[in-house]
Amino acid sequence: MKTIFLTILLAVSASASDIKVFFSPKGGCTEAVVENVGKAKSTILVQAYSFTSAPIAKALVDAAKRGVKVQVILDKSQRTEKYSGADFLLHEGVPIFIDAKHAIAHNKIMVIDSHKILTGSFNFTKEAEESNAENLLVIEDAALAKKYTANWQSHLGHSEPYTDEKETMADTRPNRKRAK
Ligand SMILES: [Zn+2]
Numbered sequence: 001m002k003t004i005f006l007t008i009l010l011a012v013s014a015s016a017s018d019i020k021v022f023f024s025p026k027g028g029c030t031e032a033v034v035e036n037v038g039k040a041k042s043t044i045l046v047q048a049y050s051f052t053s054a055p056i057a058k059a060l061v062d063a064a065k066r067g068v069k070v071q072v073i074l075d076k077s078q079r080t081e082k083y084s085g086a087d088f089l090l091h092e093g094v095p096i097f098i099d100a101k102h103a104i105a106h107n108k109i110m111v112i113d114s115h116k117i118l119t120g121s122f123n124f125t126k127e128a129e130e131s132n133a134e135n136l137l138v139i140e141d142a143a144l145a146k147k148y149t150a151n152w153q154s155h156l157g158h159s160e161p162y163t164d165e166k167e168t169m170a171d172t173r174p175n176r177k178r179a180k
Helices: 002-013 029-039 054-065 085-091 126-130 142-157 165-170
Strands: 019-023 043-048 069-075 096-099 109-112 116-120 135-140
Touching (some): 029 135, 054 069, 054 085
Parallel strands (some): 069 096
């Protein structure tokens, strides 16, 4: 009897109602990300491959401004991506790191307040929202979030802080006095 009760309890605790799914194109993926970032209270860990979505970048900056600790790891391609949100976030004071250890750092995840995970094929880009066939899962699960956080930390361990190289290059313009 006790076993049956426990089995039912476990089945209920793993209820699918804690998982939401969204599909691109134009199926609410960006809105779901923005909404969940908007609800964040303490921490947001991001790992992204391409990151060009203006609404998502703005939502992350707004979260950071209201005191949420936001940290972002991006693939090395974002060092040269013309429309990367990396520069915007960096200039707004959000710490950005580049993971160059892999052929591509292809994860697209957010871990929010240590209990919510956003993941799927959905890149944080305009194309993923408007043109591509993608999926995004929003999962409420603290135990799973712990695993994603550990994986995120392991990537942070071999990532480097992002600096805006395009701006550094601009600083070498002829009318600026060189330090050396
Ligand atoms: Zn890595």
